[in-house]
Amino acid sequence: MSKRSRSVLGIVALSSALALTISGCSRGGDGGGDASGGAVAASPGITDTTLTLGITTPLSGATAGPGTCTVAGVTAYFGMKNAEGGIEFGDGKTRTVEINALDDAYDPQKAKANYDQLKDSVFAMTAGLGTPTNRAYLQAAVADEVPQVLVMTGDPIFSDQAESPEQLGFVPIYQNEGEAFGDLLASSSESHKVAVLYQNDDYGEGYLEGFKTAVEGASNIEIVKELTYEATDTAVDGQMTELAASGADVFVNAMSITPLVISALQKAQQLNWTPSWFLPSNTSSPTAILQPGGADAFPGIYSVSFAKAPQSPAFAEDPDVVEYLSALKEYGNYPDMPAFPHCQWSWMVGATLEQAFENMTEPTRENFMEALRSISDFQAPLMLDGTAVDTTVDGQPAVSSVVVQKYNGTGYATVEDFG
Known part of the structure; x- marks a missing residue:
């Protein structure tokens, strides 16, 4: 890593x-x-x-x-x-x-x-x-x-x-986090297809930029679908349906709106699409987002951090x-x-x-x-x-x-x- x-x-x-x-x-x-x-x-x-x-x-x-x-x-x-x-x-x-x-x-x-x-x-x-x-x-x-x-x-x-x-x-900066995701994925010994949903502004574009920089030249990584959403949107069901059809086994979800992340997790399960997820640090809360969204259904939810999490038994x-x-x-x-x-x-x-x-x-x-x-x-x-x-x-x-x-x-x- x-x-x-x-x-x-x-x-x-x-x-x-x-x-x-x-x-x-x-x-x-x-x-x-x-x-x-x-x-x-x-x-x-x-x-x-x-x-x-x-x-x-x-x-x-x-x-x-x-x-x-x-x-x-x-x-x-x-x-x-x-x-x-x-x-x-x-x-x-x-x-x-x-x-x-x-x-x-x-x-x-x-x-x-x-x-x-x-x-x-x-x-x-x-x-x-x-x-x-x-x-x-x-x-x-x-x-x-x-x-x-x-x-x-x-x-x-x-x-x-x-x-x-x-x-x-x-x-x-967004590029730092996106690059950390890309570095981890590029180091995998397996081949992966990636779908991306990102906020249509500097926030989402920054994550995608950092991720692409890290996986550029990695022969085991293929980005098969990229879609955007607006920060003012109230649902992303259409985007999730289209992304699920891509067959991607990894999902980069550069979203900043808490309710939309929860609904995206739930919609993916309704579609029987269970890729590994990369989530930004600001929308990856275990109690406020992942648990309500049913994150246990996915093989892996990854995020980045620089701060100790008080909820973790390791830091009790x-x-x-x-x-x-x-x-x-x-x-x-x-x-x-x-x-x-x-x-x-x-x-x-x-x-x-x-x-x-x-x-x-x-x-x-x-x-x-x-x-x-x-x-x-x-x-x-x-x-x-x-x-x-x-x-x-x-x-x-x-x-x-x-x-x-x-x-x-x-x-x-x-x-x-x-x-």
């Missing part, structure tokens, strides 16, 4: 105009105040005692499950740190971190409106879920010089410093997982076992941001970006062996390394071979 570096429900009651503030934080003044004693003018959203982060993410609608997790994890992380007294920044001041989160329902127009509402009162935007929603305010954030960092999209544009100087993605006593689950319940208002990996990812976002804060010598967005882009080989809490946070490589997100895992009926186990 290649490990290459190329590669809801405690908060759900939040409304579309929700502003979620971590409890236990005290405001030390307006965000635009001079936190440096006059030496350097502070950027908006930071004072001598507080720093405020903004999030626009889906807290309602079809993607509310993972969207809620993007708030819960980072809220829990900084809630825990605030309760310990705050974070000591590189300028010698100790600050608590506040979170203002707004619901965009995975609607780009709402995401842009949320950004407009938040931009003058927050220090940076972070953690929000979705390619179209993050793209909706990307150019505005660039023009306003507002950091839009460690966001939950695999779109490569967020890691291109020339195109997006104030941006940085957190999760592996892991110190990182124990601390995370405790904080998620106490400070993130999320009492249940998280069904989506986005809860773990946003916890890791909090830890990565803390690294940058500790190296900030001035209370400015510019200095923050310099500190953030200087993190190398950081083993954030919950990271799997073989993965790390590295923000120093232009064109890559904070996390670019993944491991391929196979569903075992309750969770995932890392695999070295396909089959």
Whole structure:
């Protein structure tokens, strides 16, 4: 298996105009105040005692499950740190971190409106879920010089410093994940026919690009059918019927919409088509997707990961997982076992941001970006062996390394071979 570096429900009651503030934080003044004693003018959203982060993410609608997790994890992380007294920044001041989160329902127009509402009162935007929603305010954030960092999209544009100087993605770019799938399949000793269903946008195209790059020249791999769907579709039965007729024994399903993945799993079984599946990391939850979809009917469900799964018995006593689950319940208002990996990812976002804060010598967005882009080989809490946070490589997100895992009926186990 290649490990290459190329590669809801405690908060759900939040409304579309929700502003979620971590409890236990005290405001030390307006965000635009001079936190440096006059030496350097502070950027908006930071004072001598507080720093405020903004999030626009889906807290309602079809993607509310993972969207809620993007708030819960980072809220829990900084809630825990605030309760310990705050974070000591590189300028010698100790600050608590506040979170203002707004619901965009995975609607780009709402995401842009949320950004407009938040931009003058927050220090940076972070953690929000979705390619179209993050793209909706990307150019505005660039023009306003507002950091839009460690966001939950695999779109490569967020890691291109020339195109997006104030941006940085957190999760592996789509091409990383697609390539990891292709590497594993190409290493198989058997011949395979592949069918592909991908979202008709940069998300789906990125997965397909990475997969094709990895299998190019592999004589044992034949892509026999490719179809698309729209993120706004409510069903993919027609596509599944056509793909089943292809005779493929491997299915690359680059889908981001949870209900559609479940219905695709169910439709394949109705058609008596049981190929091995490759699923993106963000739509491969055992409890929220695979079990309702009847994934046990298939010879193998494969996905990629860089974070420990708290549902896995292998991590039940892991110190990182124990601390995370405790904080998620106490400070993130999320009492249940998280069904989506986005809860773990946003916890890791909090830890990565803390690294940058500790190296900030001035209370400015510019200095923050310099500190953030200087993190190398950081083993954030919950990271799997073989993965790390590295923000120093232009064109890559904070996390670019993944491991391929196979569903075992309750969770995932890392695999070295396909089959």
